[in-house]
Each structure stands twice: as C-alpha cells, then as structure tokens.
Amino acid sequence: xxxxxxxxxxxxxRDDRRRHLGEVSLALEPGTVLAxxxxxxxxATLIKTLFRTLEPDRGSLVLVAGDRELDLAxxxxxxVAWARRRWLGLFDGRVRELPNRAAxxxxxxxxxxxxxxxxxxxxxxxxxxxxxxxxxGERERTAVALALALHRPAAILLLHRPLGGLERxxxxxxxxxxxxxxxxxxxxxxxxxxxxxPLGGLEGELGSAP
Amino acid sequence: xxxxxxxxxxxxLRAPAPVLAxxxxxxxxGPxxxxxxxxxxxxxxxxxxxxxxxxxxxxxxxxxxLGIVGESGSGKTTLLRCLxxxxxxxxxxASLEGHGDLLRLDAVGRRRALSGSVxxxxxxxVAAGLHPQLSAGANVxxxxxxxGEREFAPVRERCGRILSRMEVGRERHDDPLSTYSGGMxxxxxxxxxxxxxxxxxxxxxxxxxxxxxxxxxxxxxIADLLEEVEGGTVLVSHDFDxxxxxxxxxxxxxxxxxxxxxxxxxxxxxxxxxxxxxxxASRLR
Numbered sequence: 363x364x365x366x367x368x369x370x371x372x373x374x375x376r377d378d379r380r381r382h383l384g385e386v387s388l389a390l391e392p393g394t395v396l397a398x399x400x401x402x403x404x405x406a407t408l409i410k411t412l413f414r415t416l417e418p419d420r421g422s423l424v425l426v427a428g429d430r431e432l433d434l435a436x437x438x439x440x441x442v443a444w445a446r447r448r449w450l451g452l453f454d455g456r457v458r459e460l461p462n463r464a465a466x467x468x469x470x471x472x473x474x475x476x477x478x479x480x481x482x483x484x485x486x487x488x489x490x491x492x493x494x495x496x497x498x499g500e501r502e503r504t505a506v507a508l509a510l511a512l513h514r515p516a517a518i519l520l521l522h523r524p525l526g527g528l529e530r531x532x533x534x535x536x537x538x539x540x541x542x543x544x545x546x547x548x549x550x551x552x553x554x555x556x557x558x559x560p561l562g563g564l565e566g567e568l569g570s571a572p
Numbered sequence: 573x574x575x576x577x578x579x580x581x582x583x584x585l586r587a588p589a590p591v592l593a594x595x596x597x598x599x600x601x602g603p604x605x606x607x608x609x610x611x612x613x614x615x616x617x618x619x620x621x622x623x624x625x626x627x628x629x630x631x632x633x634x635x636x637x638l639g640i641v642g643e644s645g646s647g648k649t650t651l652l653r654c655l656x657x658x659x660x661x662x663x664x665x666a667s668l669e670g671h672g673d674l675l676r677l678d679a680v681g682r683r684r685a686l687s688g689s690v691x692x693x694x695x696x697x698v699a700a701g702l703h704p705q706l707s708a709g710a711n712v713x714x715x716x717x718x719x720g721e722r723e724f725a726p727v728r729e730r731c732g733r734i735l736s737r738m739e740v741g742r743e744r745h746d747d748p749l750s751t752y753s754g755g756m757x758x759x760x761x762x763x764x765x766x767x768x769x770x771x772x773x774x775x776x777x778x779x780x781x782x783x784x785x786x787x788x789x790x791x792x793x794i795a796d797l798l799e800e801v802e803g804g805t806v807l808v809s810h811d812f813d814x815x816x817x818x819x820x821x822x823x824x825x826x827x828x829x830x831x832x833x834x835x836x837x838x839x840x841x842x843x844x845x846x847x848x849x850x851x852x853a854s855r856l857r
Contacts, residue, residue, distance in 0.1 A: 381842075410841065413837075414835065414838070415835065415837045415838050415841050416838070416841065416842065417838075425585065426582070427585060429582055429583060430582060430583050430584060430585040431582040431583075431584060431585060432584065432585035432586075439821050439833070439834055439835050439838075440587055440590070440631055440633055440636070440821065441585075441586070441587040442835060443633070443636060443820035443821050443835060444587035444588070444633055444635075444636065445585070445587070446820070447635060447636075447820065458816075458817060460788055460791055460792045460795060460817070461788065462785070462788040462789065462792065463792055471799075472796040472799050472800070
C-alpha cells in the first residue's frame with residue numbers, strides 16, 4: 363500500500379427498490395476495521411454504492427487523502443476511476459482475472475512472487491494454487507478473489523461477506539489477513555452475515571430493506 | 573450563544589489532466605449533402621453518405637484504459653483510425669498531451685506523434701502494416717528507426733528484449749513473420765507498439781480472430797502490460813467480457829454515436845440504454 367486514505371459517507375441512500383439503501387453514514391479511517399451486518403441485498407448495495415458501481419441518490423461520499431478531498435458521489439467517472447486505481451480495493455466474491463492464469467500468478471501480480479501468493483491462497487483453502495483460476499471450484503475461486511483483495515491491500519478495502527463460503531480455518535486466516543491489512547494502514551469495511559464471527563474493531567448494523 | 577464556526581473546505585483532489593481529450597469528432601463516408609442527417613445506422617437517402625462517427629467526445633487519463641464496445645459498423649474502428657490519423661476526421665478536435673490537436677498537425681507533427689506518442693495494435697497484422705517477409709525483430713525495429721534511432725546493436729538488443737518479454741522465443745526473433753502463428757504476430761504487434769512507451773495506446777480488437785487458448789494468452793499479456801503503461805489506452809472490442817476485464821470506463825457506440833458511457837462495472841450493473849441492455853444481456857456467463 364502506498365499511502366493511507368479515509369472514506370466518509372454522510373447520509374448516502376438509494377431509493378431504487380431493487381437496489382435500495384437506507385440512509386447510511388460511516389467513516390472508514392486508516393488502520394481500522396468496520397464490520398457491518400445486514401441483509402445480503404442491502405449489504406451488497408452498500409458496498410456497490412461505496413465503490414460507486416451504483417450512484418447514491420442522496421448524500422456525500424468523500425475520499426480523503428492527505429489534506430485533500432474528493433466527493434465520489436458527485437465526481438465525474440474519470441475522477442472516480444482514477445481514485446479507484448489509487449486507493450480503493452474491492453472484494454465482492456467475483457474473480458476479475460483471466461481464467462487461464464495460475465491462481466498464484468494472478469494473486470502475485472506482474473511483479474510479485476508466486477510463492478508468497480501461494481502461501482496466502484493455501485491459507486484461504488486453495489488446495490493447488492498453481493492451478494489456472496478457470497479450473498478451480500466455486501469456493502476456491504472466491505478464495506482467489508479474496509486473496510486478490512488482501513494480498514496487496516488497497517488504502518481503502520471494501521469487502522462484501524469476506525468470510526462467507528470459507529471453511530473454518532480459512533475463515534480464521536481471512537480474518538487475520540483483514541486485521542493485517544488494517545494494521546498496515548488500510549481502512550477496511552467488511553459486511554458480515556448474521557452468523558459470521560465478529561472481526562474485531564467496530565461493528566454496525568444496516569437497517570432492513572423495505 | 574456561540575456562533576457556528578464553518579470548517580474550512582479542504583482542497584479538492586483532482587484527477588490528472590487527460591492524456592487525450594476528444595471533442596465533437598465526426599467522420600462521414602460519402603460526399604454529404606445539405607439534407608445529410610440520416611438516422612443512426614442508415615445511409616443518407618439523398619447522397620448515400622454514411623455517418624460513421626457522430627459527434628463523439630471523451631477523455632482518457634494517464635494509466636487509464638477506456639473501452640469502446642459496439643457491434644460491427646458502430647464506428648469504433650473508424651474512430652480509432654481517425655485518432656491514428658489513418659483517416660481525416662470531418663470535424664472535431666483530439667488534443668494529445670504534448671502535441672496539441674492531433675487532427676490539425678502538419679506532416680512533421682504527425683510523423684513525430686505517430687513515431688513516438690501514439691501506437692496502435694490492430695486486429696490483424698495486414699492492417700497493422702507488418703511486413704511478412706521481414707523478421708519479427710525487423711518489424712519491431714521499424715518503429716525505432718522511424719523515430720531516428722540508427723545504431724544497429726542497441727536497436728537489436730532492445731527489440732530482442734521486448735520480443736522476449738512478449739513471450740516470443742529468442743530463437744524465433746530472426747524468422748520471417750510469415751512463419752509465425754496468429755498469436756505470435758499479435759505479440760509482435762504489441763512489441764512494436766510498446767518498444768517506445770506511447771502516451772496513447774490504441775488497441776483495435778487485439779484478440780479477435782485468435783483461437784480461444786491463444787486469445788487468453790494474449791489477453792493475459794495485455795493485462796500485465798497495461799499495468800505498466802503510463803499513458804492512456806483506448807481499447808476497442810465487440811466483446812464486453814474483454815472490456816470488463818481490462819477497461820476502467822466504457823463507451824457504448826451504435827451507428828457512429830455514443831449511446832452510453834460510464835464506469836465499466838456501473839454500466840454492466842445497471843445498463844440504461846436499450847442497446848447496452850441488449851449487449852449486457854447477451855454476455856455468456
């Protein structure tokens with residue numbers, strides 16, 4: 363991670379019935395983990411709104427880097443794309459990676475070491491990190507997506523149900539990696555299912571969808 | 573009673589200035605006429621002209637990949653060919669960092685821009701102007717020679733290095749391009765485009781027509797290379813999956829016009845225009 367950043371949402375909300383979000387205010391500060399419990403649909407909408415995949419109908423969503431600010435809710439798409447590349451990381455269960463690439467190579471990135479990435483994948487329950495991503499099972503692909511977000515964490519990490527679908531040991535390892543990311547300075551938001559263990563740090567709850 | 577003290581506004585974070593800013597670009601095939609305003613996708617009934625690019629505007633930032641999707645005939649390639657100065661646009665501007673308006677450069681300015689700042693990878697090597705009888709190394713070296721480099725040994729060394737980086741085995745560098753597979757020829761095109769790091773990289777359907785396994789290999793290479801490109805990239809493809817993997821933002825073109833634009837994931841998540849909805853719905857999952 364190059365530099366820390368914070369993300370502050372003030373009264374963001376979406377009226378769309380299919381992707382509804384009740385008014386949410388939160389602050390993701392460097393070095394902290396904020397866990398939020400709520401329904402699958404509203405949690406997913408929260409993450410997508412914070413990442414600006416979905417636009418909020420109301421409220422502000424301010425990225426703070428150093429002494430400068432950018433309101434992602436009202437910024438143009440080019441500015442949002444730039445801010446994402448520099449500061450934002452996302453895990454939503456989907457692998458955005460070429461299916462023919464070995465999982466460890468994908469997670470290591472062009473300049474990274476396969477062995478270190480393989481160790482992360484192993485901890486998250488991927489039995490053979492040298493397998494191409496496209497040949498892995500669904501659970502292992504989800505683990506690859508999580509490793510992609512956590513191995514070299516962004517300044518602001520948005521994680522949708524990062525513990526979902528993992529075996530117990532892998533869940534513990536994922537929780538540890540999330541803690542490590544925060545310890546290294548990331549500002550982390552993780553949505554959790556009701557049954558997930560606490561992650562430590564702060565916890566909040568989303569209102570229920572209409 | 574205490575007066576509220578307003579918090580001073582923090583200075584704004586601003587994205588870097590665009591590498592390329594295109595404004596109101598138009599290109600018509602045919603003579604045009606006073607009544608020439610055919611509906612999107614149709615010819616002018618009076619003069620037969622086709623409006624291939626209609627008032628297209630966009631920006632690309634440094635390090636950013638802008639995808640352009642649309643079916644055949646939507647104007648994507650014509651747009652790129654105007655930016656590559658292979659075609660003369662009828663109107664509009666295309667300001668490239670360090671060069672001013674590309675569309676109004678004189679011959680010297682064009683040569684300078686095309687040999688150094690703008691590089692294009694075409695769908696096939698014929699369109700790219702690769703020479704099948706020359707070696708891959710010689711084809712790559714052409715771009716360095718066009719930029720005025722003349723010393724044989726360093727040119728050969730650089731070409732060899734970048735071809736190896738493109739996964740073309742060193743033992744094949746001196747073989748004529750005509751003996752190369754489609755995937756190897758695409759990798760040679762990439763090497764030629766990147767031998768001098770461009771400020772603007774234009775990728776026109778760079779993996780279309782390749783076998784699926786070769787396509788995946790070339791895509792992996794492009795994905796890695798784009799991480800390193802400091803300039804802006806415009807990627808044209810009819811394949812939303814390719815664009816969603818590589819592009820930060822996307823323009824959707826139909827009949828020469830941009831019908832929708834946005835962050836790639838946002839357009840995929842919530843397509844607004846009926847044509848975009850059709851494209852998104854047609855993706856294989």
